[in-house]
Amino acid sequence: MKLSIVNYGAGNIKSIQFAFQRLGYDAILTDNPEEIITSDKVIxxxxxxxxxxxxxxxxxxxxxxxxxxxxxxxGICLGMQLMCSHSEEGDTTGLGIFDVNVKRFSNKVKVPQMGWNTISNLKSDLFKGIKEKEYMYLVHSYYAEQCEASIATSDYELEYASALENDNFFGVQFHPEKSSKAGEQLLKNFLKL
Structure with missing residues (x-):
């Protein structure tokens, strides 16, 4: 299976490569359109x-x-957010794959949200074998609002979409590569899609 990780200088690539290596796959880091188009799966x-x-x-x-x-x-973390319509961070127009806006948490809570939080309302093959209220690891100051594309929610000040799906596109706000067994299961599920 050919796996590509989109390389656009947006950090933290090694831990994702190592996570796939642990599952027995080498993911190539590339910004070459031909490599990306011919991949079986894209991160x-x-x-x-x-x-x-x-x-x-x-x-x-x-x-x-x-x-x-x-x-x-x-899409993982910022990758998921960039797949949305718009982000308040830098007043950024996104790729529009998910018809939802990304907002900043208020100053009533500690920002960024950093650490473990639960995911609920799981609605996709991406979550096969992962139970409701499973803990995932997050680091973020911005969140995708609840919407039709939501396939998981988390609660931090308010309920937000912690995972999204639209056709062949999936996005997770949490870091599966840092989320222990549940994160590993999610990556395995993604490889089977």
Whole structure:
């Protein structure tokens, strides 16, 4: 199986590569459109700030490529947020794969949310073998609002979409590569999609 991790300089790639290596797969890190198009599965990661990440995607043309992909695509953390319509972070127009806006948590709670939180209302093959209220690891100051595409929710100040699905596109706000056995199970499920 050919696995590609979209390389656009948005950090934390090694831990994702190691997570797939533990499952017996080598994921290539690439910004080459041909490599990405011919992959069986595509991972769209991201750690950092939305507007500067979007500029990097635009400079490489990946902002045009990603929404046209036909194979399963998994956005992680900032990757998921960039797949949404708009983010308050840097007033950023996203890729529009998920018809939902990304908002900032208020100052009434500690920002960023950092650490373990539960996921609920699981509604996808992505969560096969993962139980309700399972803990996943998160680090984020912005969240996707509840919407039709929501396939999991978490609660931090309010209930928000911690995972999204639209056709062959999936997004998770948490870091499966840092979420112990449940995160590993999610990556296995993604590879079977």
């Amino acid at each position: 769209f990661p991201g750690v950092g700030e939305a507007s500067s990440a979007m500029v990097k995607l635009q400079q490489s043309g990946l902002d045009q490529l990603i929404p046209t992909l036909k194979q399963p695509v998994l």
